[in-house]
Amino acid sequence: MARIIDGENKNITGSRIRQLRKEQGLSQQELSARLETLAIYVCRGSISRIEDGSRMVTDIELYGFSQVLNTPVEEFF
Numbered sequence: 001m002a003r004i005i006d007g008e009n010k011n012i013t014g015s016r017i018r019q020l021r022k023e024q025g026l027s028q029q030e031l032s033a034r035l036e037t038l039a040i041y042v043c044r045g046s047i048s049r050i051e052d053g054s055r056m057v058t059d060i061e062l063y064g065f066s067q068v069l070n071t072p073v074e075e076f077f
Helices: 014-023 028-036 044-051 059-068
Strands: none
Touching (some): 014 044, 028 044, 028 059
């Protein structure tokens, strides 16, 4: 049986992250800078890849997105 991650899409939260980021008027660079204040280092390019589903999201990164976007983790799924 193939694993879910073997497919093209590497995460299920990217589209929600993009939606919340845009609703809050943040650029990918601004989101990256805010994550950095939490000692979570995700560059702008990685945020782009997360949002388009081509990069996995770690639990620490998801926690950071939750904090910066002021959204409970459950809302990303």
